[in-house]
Amino acid sequence: xxxxxxxxxxxxxxxxxxxxxxxxxxxxxxxxxxxxxxxxxxxxxxxxxxxxxxxxxxxxxxxxxxxxxxxxxxxxxxxxxxxxxxxxxxxxxxxxxxxxxxxxxxxxxxx
Amino acid sequence: xxxxxxxxxxxxxxxxxxxxxxxxxxxxxxxxxxxxxxxxxxxxxxxxxxxxxxxxxxxxxxxxxxxxxxxxxxxxxxxxxxxxxxxxxxxxxxxxxxxxxxxxxxxxxxx
DNA sequence: ACGTAATACCTCACCTGTCAAGGTATGTGT
DNA sequence: ACACATACCTTGACAGGTGAGGTATTACGT
Numbered sequence: 001x002x003x004x005x006x007x008x009x010x011x012x013x014x015x016x017x018x019x020x021x022x023x024x025x026x027x028x029x030x031x032x033x034x035x036x037x038x039x040x041x042x043x044x045x046x047x048x049x050x051x052x053x054x055x056x057x058x059x060x061x062x063x064x065x066x067x068x069x070x071x072x073x074x075x076x077x078x079x080x081x082x083x084x085x086x087x088x089x090x091x092x093x094x095x096x097x098x099x100x101x102x103x104x105x106x107x108x109x110x111x
Numbered sequence: 112x113x114x115x116x117x118x119x120x121x122x123x124x125x126x127x128x129x130x131x132x133x134x135x136x137x138x139x140x141x142x143x144x145x146x147x148x149x150x151x152x153x154x155x156x157x158x159x160x161x162x163x164x165x166x167x168x169x170x171x172x173x174x175x176x177x178x179x180x181x182x183x184x185x186x187x188x189x190x191x192x193x194x195x196x197x198x199x200x201x202x203x204x205x206x207x208x209x210x211x212x213x214x215x216x217x218x219x220x221x222x
Numbered sequence: 223a224c225g226t227a228a229t230a231c232c233t234c235a236c237c238t239g240t241c242a243a244g245g246t247a248t249g250t251g252t
Numbered sequence: 253a254c255a256c257a258t259a260c261c262t263t264g265a266c267a268g269g270t271g272a273g274g275t276a277t278t279a280c281g282t
Contacts, residue, residue, distance in 0.1 A: 006268090007209045009239065010117035015216050028259050037215050041208070047241050050261065055239090073248050073259035092217055097152070098118045099210055104148050105126050106203055117239090120268065139230050158270050161232060166268090184230035184277050 003042045012044060012052050013061075014091035017084055020062060026075040027053065053078060061087050116153070123155060123163050124172075125202035128195055131173060137186040138164065164189060172198050 008015075019030045027049055035043040044052075056062045061084035067075040080088070119126075130141045138160055146154040155163075167173045172195035178186040191199070 003205065003209055003212060004121070005240070006121040007205060008213070009120050009268090010115070011213060011216075012239080015213075018217055026259080034216065037218075038212055042212060045241050046260085047243090047262080048239075051239075051241090069248095071249070073257095075259065094115070094118065095213060095217060099213075101149055101153060102119070102122060102126075102206060102210075105122075105145065106129055106206060107148075116269070120239090123268085137230080156270050157231085158233080158272090159268080162268075162270090180277095182278070184228095186230065 003038070005042070005044075005048070008042065011095075012048060013056060014088065014095070015044075016049070016052055016056065017061065017080065017088040017091065020078055020080045021085070021088060024077045024079040026067070026077050028075070056084070060084075116156075116159075119153065122202075122206075123159060124167060125199060125206070126155075127160070127163055127167065128172065128191065128199040128202065131189055131191045132196070132199060135188045135190040137178070137188050139186070167195070171195075 005012075015034060016030060019025055019033055025033075027046075031044055031046070031049055053062070053064070057064060057078075060081055062078045063081055064076050064078045067077050069075060126145060127141060130136055130144055136144075142155055142157070142160055164173070164175070168175060168189075171192055173189045174192055175187050175189045178188050180186060
């Protein structure tokens with residue numbers, strides 16, 4: 001089952017932040033990890049991913065440096081700032097609330 | 112805790128459809144119900160709500176009729192079409208998948 | 223008589239995030 | 253030589269959410 005990214009809109013930033021919580025990483029790898037975790041049912045489009053990096057860096061949630069690869073394509077490495085770590089915590093807490101809210105809104109019994 | 116509606120974008124349509132599953136209703140009431148269920152932490156903006164009605168009706172998921180209130184403001188009543196009911200079922204199934212995906216993407220242990 | 227609030231509907235212009243479609247460059251396998 | 257994987261990037265169009273505005277009816281207090 002393919003998941004429409006409309007349903008994940010609003011989570012892209014947090015998903016990327018989460019990928020960086022375990023340490024520095026780069027775009028292509030993050031994208032593959034997300035695709036792997038989702039079992040292929042979802043993947044960020046490149047345009048979305050790189051737009052998100054710009055947004056997150058401008059907001060001071062991540063920072064970047066160019067890698068010094070001796071061979072292969074150059075990579076830009078991103079890492080979480082302290083503000084970014086706090087934001088991630090808030091986002092994960094907000095997710096629990098949102099999840100329970102949507103569950104209730106879709107619930108079988110209310111009123 | 113206030114929920115950013117960015118996190119709920121993509122669910123507005125389904126949430127409205129769900130409100131109509133128990134029978135005909137109208138905008139103002141639907142909005143109040145959503146607000147009640149969320150305990151006041153979330154409510155659709157009017158512009159969002161009425162935009163959604165247009166969209167859903169154009170898509171053939173709901174249909175509308177003007178009420179014949181003897182007093183008070185006029186109401187436009189909406190109800191689910193068959194296509195709308197099917198769409199709601201699909202949306203609720205998609206939600207379960209999305210929920211589990213985000214849980215995994217936010218998960219503490221993977222790889 | 224007048225103002226205010228609740229009910230109930232609506233539209234327009236703007237903003238933001240997604241993404242198709244393009245692009246660049248390096249290294250590996252055939 | 254050519255395709256493919258890795259790895260990055262930008263532009264323009266599009267869709268949904270929303271602030272700010274609007275209309276109309278009824279009820280209540282002063």
